[in-house]
Amino acid sequence: MAETGTLNMIQALNDALDQTMERDETAVILGEDVGHFGGVFRVTAGLQEKYGSERVFDTPLAEAGIVGMAIGMGLGGLRPIVEIQFADFIFPAFDQIVNELAKYRYRSGGQYAPRVLIRTPYGGGIRGGHYHSQSPEAYFAHTPGLRVVVPSGPYEAKGLLLGALECDDPVIFLEPKRIYRAAKGEIPLDYYTLPLERARIARKGVDLSLVAWGAMMPICLEAAALAEGEGYDIEVIDLQSIAPYDLHTLVRSVEKTGRMVVVHEAPRTCGFGAELIAAVQSAAFEHLRAPLERVTGFDTPFPYILEDHYLPNAERVLAAAVQAIGY
Amino acid sequence: MAETGTLNMIQALNDALDQTMERDETAVILGEDVGHFGGVFRVTAGLQEKYGSERVFDTPLAEAGIVGMAIGMGLGGLRPIVEIQFADFIFPAFDQIVNELAKYRYRSGGQYAPRVLIRTPYGGGIRGGHYHSQSPEAYFAHTPGLRVVVPSGPYEAKGLLLGALECDDPVIFLEPKRIYRAAKGEIPLDYYTLPLERARIARKGVDLSLVAWGAMMPICLEAAALAEGEGYDIEVIDLQSIAPYDLHTLVRSVEKTGRMVVVHEAPRTCGFGAELIAAVQSAAFEHLRAPLERVTGFDTPFPYILEDHYLPNAERVLAAAVQAIGY
Amino acid sequence: MTEPSPIHSAAPIQILGEDGSCADEHRGLLSDEQVVQALEAMVLNRILDRRLLMLQRQGRLGFWMTSRGEEATILGAAVALEPEDPIFLSYRELGCLLWRQIPLAMIFNQLIGNGRDVCLGRQMPVHYCYREWSIPSVSAPVGTQLPHAAGFGYAARLRGTGQVALAFCGEGTASQGDFHTALNFAGVFASPSIFLIRNNGYAISTPESVQTAAESLAVRGEGYGLPGLQVDGNDLLAVVKVVGEAAARARAGDGPTLIEALTYRMGAHSTADDPSAYRSDEEAEAWTRLDPFERLKRHGAWRGVWNEELEAETHARLDQRVVSTLAECEKIPPPRVETLFEGVLETVSPQLEAQRDEYLAMHRRRSEGGYEVP
């Protein structure tokens, strides 16, 4: 029987990287402070020591350079794994990601498909203010040619990261830093992968479909537990893959519940919740018993002191859920 | 009575810039080839000659530098008007726009609010392939702190540009280059402004609300005319301002028609159509008689040879409209 | 452990001797009074670094970044400029605020993010903005401020204000694309601006040697058609001289200057960092011998305007002020919840308005008696 261990998300990610570096000699890890220091969140700790500074290395402080260079490394036959220190700092590399990485396979008629995976801690909840809290998933989901994957716990983190590293597509792998250490789980120590683009039903229920990802999962589960106390039975779905996304699972759920609330940290307008609602209302129109709603960050920059007001919490989620159920 | 003239969109924009440069001595125009040459689309033609090369000038070829410098000029009391040669080339400046320009007012508690307007030709229909065709409105609409404005004809172009130049917010002004010269109109030669964030009902109708912006407007009007031949009476709405957007007008329309189709060129997933549908289904749920649908570019990079298949046309719009009406 | 590279090879401009003396011709760079003011600012800087670090450890402050070891570079720039010259800070330049005499309470209000913070507690500590003192808004993405300085300089010239814009950045930040566009644009447009690299040897854990293979960063100036100079960043007088001359050139219409100040980050990168994980004690130790505060003290003594009693007295006085001001500022309640929704655009968008109204209704219910299922 496979061994298991109690790991937090950072350890699970580190384990996935370690196993990849071990199995795939073309894999390299690059980013700011990822080498000797092991990354500001320690996700790459110990890897430079183990695999050498040619395969795990610090870069100059320039995200556009990091991603641009990684694309070139991918073209040259390596499997670069990039860390962007905070998702808020991915924007200097936006052109390289959106105009180059995302389009390289398509525009070359499949002759080149640089296998670049970009890991980056994202989201709020750590008192990081404007620039250590943003959730940029919608930007990337709107960019054809990218995968966007978000784990919600250690088991998912390891399995999805290994799954993403097996696939040849460019991946934006968003790590909910707020639960980096909070979420611990008993997970297999062996190599395993989770399928991409498959949503996970985290809690079964019949009254409402609550959809979220990353650090909003514990919030939603908390809200569902509170709702249970009020006599409501909520289904909670962990989207896991934002792009492509598993519409099928959502639609099946909403066909049953007739109601959906999407929860995300990013600002509401044109966030990924909008996409899910637009798609679900089209596919499950006849089954809708209430408007599909969103509980999200507000249309403001991410605040510092008032962060707790900005971030969706169980109370706000519960209120929206109850309102939808009572519609 | 005010004089009018027959102007195409380029001339109308040029006129608006000219009048602004005349009235506001803090206004300056910068960008690649905007000076002596007057811009690759000639929107700034003649302005350097008239206002001098300190106020209308070519920059080095670096969009991040252009926007970054414009922000600094704004902080220093100027009113910079930036041209990004094609919207596809705005991404090197994405960090400056999203992390700096959009957040400057908020993060400084209103102490500084750089008045930067960024004009850029966007959209397909000119056989421009991947990199001369993109429609990036959703990226900016998802970024709190920016206005996003899109004119659909010469009258709107002049009035909205002058309106945008009067307001103190950062504006992304997207110009549908496909109809730069095609659309001609009899417009006032005097100074006038159109209000921002107000949608325009371009055609009244009762059977369906067709919502679009920019170069999709003529397509929608064509589809509505075709539909009329089939006996359907379609309301066509020109959104004009993407951010903020005029939900009120949409909801009023859908309350009447019970149906909505949104048309845009950008890829479907998480495009701005998703937002409109999510918001309208929430606000007008009881009035919906059919699922709200989208006719959009596909989730692929913008193609070259197969562009005509990619871009929404009257046929596709009509099909979606008729399907919704017949639902 | 990765061996840290030897730091700073080239020979920078220096004025202050080992013993605190300087050549006669340089004495006039600062008046005796200014030397005392600078020493007072350094005393205050060190007090703040110590007290705020403590405060952070006690959980009373979210975050802090010390500038110990870099005070001469930071202060020197402020000293050399006119008060109306905007200084685009990176984040580690508390000394500029102190030199400009921004009230301590205003600084604390920002750090705490209380209701009197001019920025309404919207940003993390050290992300200052004080328009009244020509300090534009600090943001975390490094390097973004550099083209702003180029643009501000352009505006100042066009509007005839006579201002010169100075932007700080770290040597790590000089790797960003924004560094390139800023210096290149500044050069092309002869913008009255100054770019001052605080080369303190590290970008978090990453040593200078990973940022560039060049001999120096100053040498990049030539690639943009501007003077590029290295200065001993621990020598206040040298920094004042170099920045002052750059400012004079800029004001005379001779364009921008790149300055690389060689210094050392004596403390951690921030309160989230532990430098012992990536650099040797000996290295840090060696740099304490070059401590800019000690150096300026010797200079003060050499001039006969500073001594231990004066320092002790100053320290006590300022420490007292810090403690009492802090206590006052900590009492101020946080910004009103409503402020979260204000000032994104000039007016509140209909979308945000709806979000605000919905949230505030819930918030009021909550304040009036716990949360409530609607």
Next chain:
Amino acid sequence: MTEPSPIHSAAPIQILGEDGSCADEHRGLLSDEQVVQALEAMVLNRILDRRLLMLQRQGRLGFWMTSRGEEATILGAAVALEPEDPIFLSYRELGCLLWRQIPLAMIFNQLIGNGRDVCLGRQMPVHYCYREWSIPSVSAPVGTQLPHAAGFGYAARLRGTGQVALAFCGEGTASQGDFHTALNFAGVFASPSIFLIRNNGYAISTPESVQTAAESLAVRGEGYGLPGLQVDGNDLLAVVKVVGEAAARARAGDGPTLIEALTYRMGAHSTADDPSAYRSDEEAEAWTRLDPFERLKRHGAWRGVWNEELEAETHARLDQRVVSTLAECEKIPPPRVETLFEGVLETVSPQLEAQRDEYLAMHRRRSEGGYEVP
């Protein structure tokens, strides 16, 4: 009209004399056979420039960008490299494809975007990609290819392939942030790579003087710790020498090189451009005297391997090949509509699948008898 700045002040490396001669020591840079091959490639290049321009004017081609005047720079780089060395093109480097003997038909298929284009007609003309010939994909956003070359070089060294990556860019493009990060990363990691600036005086209408206030672009090398050289870009032998030496250095583990080739864009920027709006006839005229084709012809004659008959014969033969190949390629139908939906990711996403199915159903109805209201 804005007076165009005097172009190129510094004295670049030169080998070919006015009369087509060269010093004995340099003769071996190219064999006689290679000189003839290069001349043939130039003849073909000019034929293509002329024919494709015509084709575009006739509406049979969407777009074209000539490289007239810059052939020596472009060809020289290809000549100096090994066939497996990737060349990251900007867009104006047809000559590299010709030197690598990519079949004309494959080039035309791309330009036309027909169903046999290896890239399936997905990009505008001149956005080449030929993996078999180590030509990665060209994209329009200028400068993005530069860090790719740095990264490719890194990969080549780690994998021990012995390849050197070369990236072209224009002098305008050297203003982009990607230029900075590419050269800096290449320097720091001693990536076996070469960065070759085609300084042709203009970025569309913008003269070189607006791109930089520096004396040269080559001087930027020092700021990244790499050799930076200027070469006469109209002198094929000089380009071959400089690029060849850079490649040898890179292969020996001595890292990257920055080369600035001074040349001139004799034609318009593209078929969408008219240069008479922004530069004087005299200037363009002056540069025809430095035409790299004429110069190489004189060199061929000096070597005794080229003459007018040979040229006429070559021209006729190649022109004939161009015309007949073009005719063949124009007959090939466009890519199938289905290809629009293929290859975005490794597999078609469910979202795109739904879009495809819906569209193809409509498309089939349409093909079967005009559009139809469902």
